[in-house]
Amino acid sequence: MESYLRQVLGGRRLIVVANRPPVDAQRTADGRERVSQGSGGLVTAMAALARATDAVWVAAERGEADHRLAQRGGDGAPADVTTEDGDRFRVAYVATDPAAYALYYNEISNPLLWFIQHYLWDLGRQPILDARTEQAWRDGYLVVNEAFADRVVAEANRGDTPVLVLTQDYHLYCLPQLVRARLPGARLQHFIHVPWPTPQYWKVLPRHMRDAIVTGLLGNDIVGLQTSLDVRNFLLTCEENLGLAVDHRERTVFVDGRTVWVRPYPISIDVPQMEQLAQHEEVLRQEQLIASWRPEYLILRVDRTDLSKNIVRGFLAYERLLETHPELRGRVVFWAFLQRSRQNVDAYRSYLGAVVGTAAQVNRRFQSGGWMPIRLEVEENLYKAIAAYKSYDALLVNPIYDGMNLVAKEGVICNTRGGVLVLSENAGCHEELGRFALTINPFDIDQTAEALRFALTLPEAERQHRLTELRQAVRHADATRWITHQLQDLRDLLGD
Numbered sequence: 360m361e362s363y364l365r366q367v368l369g370g371r372r373l374i375v376v377a378n379r380p381p382v383d384a385q386r387t388a389d390g391r392e393r394v395s396q397g398s399g400g401l402v403t404a405m406a407a408l409a410r411a412t413d414a415v416w417v418a419a420e421r422g423e424a425d426h427r428l429a430q431r432g433g434d435g436a437p438a439d440v441t442t443e444d445g446d447r448f449r450v451a452y453v454a455t456d457p458a459a460y461a462l463y464y465n466e467i468s469n470p471l472l473w474f475i476q477h478y479l480w481d482l483g484r485q486p487i488l489d490a491r492t493e494q495a496w497r498d499g500y501l502v503v504n505e506a507f508a509d510r511v512v513a514e515a516n517r518g519d520t521p522v523l524v525l526t527q528d529y530h531l532y533c534l535p536q537l538v539r540a541r542l543p544g545a546r547l548q549h550f551i552h553v554p555w556p557t558p559q560y561w562k563v564l565p566r567h568m569r570d571a572i573v574t575g576l577l578g579n580d581i582v583g584l585q586t587s588l589d590v591r592n593f594l595l596t597c598e599e600n601l602g603l604a605v606d607h608r609e610r611t612v613f614v615d616g617r618t619v620w621v622r623p624y625p626i627s628i629d630v631p632q633m634e635q636l637a638q639h640e641e642v643l644r645q646e647q648l649i650a651s652w653r654p655e656y657l658i659l660r661v662d663r664t665d666l667s668k669n670i671v672r673g674f675l676a677y678e679r680l681l682e683t684h685p686e687l688r689g690r691v692v693f694w695a696f697l698q699r700s701r702q703n704v705d706a707y708r709s710y711l712g713a714v715v716g717t718a719a720q721v722n723r724r725f726q727s728g729g730w731m732p733i734r735l736e737v738e739e740n741l742y743k744a745i746a747a748y749k750s751y752d753a754l755l756v757n758p759i760y761d762g763m764n765l766v767a768k769e770g771v772i773c774n775t776r777g778g779v780l781v782l783s784e785n786a787g788c789h790e791e792l793g794r795f796a797l798t799i800n801p802f803d804i805d806q807t808a809e810a811l812r813f814a815l816t817l818p819e820a821e822r823q824h825r826l827t828e829l830r831q832a833v834r835h836a837d838a839t840r841w842i843t844h845q846l847q848d849l850r851d852l853l854g855d
Contacts, residue, residue, distance in 0.1 A: 373414035377527040380418035420452040462499020508537035536578030550583040645746035656691040659751035663700035676807035748773035753814035763787035771829040777822035779814035795828040
């Protein structure tokens with residue numbers, strides 16, 4: 360993979376830009392620094408590329424642990440960081456004023472942009488935009504984007520060879536235009552991991568904000584999104600909200616005498632790594648523990664406690680299943696294995712409370728003897744999550760809207776029981792996996808309940824056939840394919 364990626368790069372130095380660094384650090388009880396690769400789909404997807412190409416990863420210095428790692432660089436150079444597993448990263452940390460970072464991250468990126476891009480606002484009541492919003496945009500989001508741009512330019516100027524800048528996600532929408540103005544010879548690509556909503560929904564934001572977001576992105580040579588629907592919505596946003604010339608057939612936008620390509624690149628997982636992890640001794644131990652308590656049927660969900668994941672409606676659908684099919688009581692458990700998300704944001708703390716409360720409501724109503732209908736665990740444990748993937752009979756992935764959803768892909772690769780995927784039609788991965796999943800409308804709890812029943816009672820041959828087809832789809836479009844398609848387009852479409 361390494362030689363191939365270097366060939367595709369064509370001699371350019373690679374700079375990866377993301378809010379989150381590829382590593383996390385914490386002090387152990389004996390005072391040692393324990394460094395591990397960061398979690399999350401973005402880091403997982405980009406880490407292999409960064410390691411293979413010796414890329415510089417530009418990321419925010421988010422606290423004391425990041426500050427300690429940043430000091431390893433010396434004289435402003437990128438820090439050379441090696442994880443406990445032996446993976447090496449070159450990280451250029453961006454230090455910002457904590458107040459500016461809080462505005463950028465907690466006021467604009469999350470929740471404002473996140474809620475817009477997942478259609479989460481209750482528009483009859485929220486959001487309420489005022490002088491506080493304008494301050495967060497001006498003194499937070501723009502300031503941090505400018506600080507990131509400064510660091511990218513500084514890293515580009517450390518050498519004489521041209522650079523390729525790969526920027527990630529919604530935190531840094533304004534950065535590409537800032538970098539292009541100062542590095543006209545650079546090649547710039549931006550991948551957006553979240554859905555791109557319709558032009559009308561973007562009008563939640565004041566014109567100067569929404570136009571700055573799109574104009575910033577059009578500083579790139581290529582804008583990458585998860586699905587063909589996202590590409591269409593982006594092109595329509597350029598056309599309808601900014602009045603730009605767009606070629607829908609060629610998926611291009613014309614701006615400032617340049618042609619910007621807009622392409623779908625559905626993100627995926629590292630299949631060999633996931634298969635290897637599935638045989639880890641701790642996964643096998645956790646699998647035995649699951650076998651000791653699980654009943655005849657196991658319904659699973661693995662998610663962050665994010666509003667977009669639609670966890671509460673999943674519990675309500677399960678409640679309806681137990682109402683309408685009493686023969687399943689005592690024979691099935693719904694295991695929700697969750698990780699806390701953004702608990703510094705009021706809406707997320709409230710939602711976690713609703714998740715816990717709804718699970719308790721269903722359990723109070725139906726529990727009997729030693730049977731508890733919902734097993735709710737809020738914990739971060741990769742080995743337990745993979746063991747859960749191996750053990751499910753039905754995997755519920757029912758987001759309101761999702762950029763891709765890698766849980767669905769991880770689950771079908773790991774599962775050993777002919778497990779059935781019950782999948783929201785609004786998950787980005789539905790475009791690839793929907794044919795062999797059971798498709799649901801995420802708002803319809805009756806349909807979801809029936810899909811869960813159907814999943815549990817499908818004949819074994821049909822279950823295995825669906826799982827085999829899903830695995831083939833994931834293996835065909837794995838993480839390597841995701842990144843190489845982007846790099847090939849940069850090379851081929853731009854004539855490098």
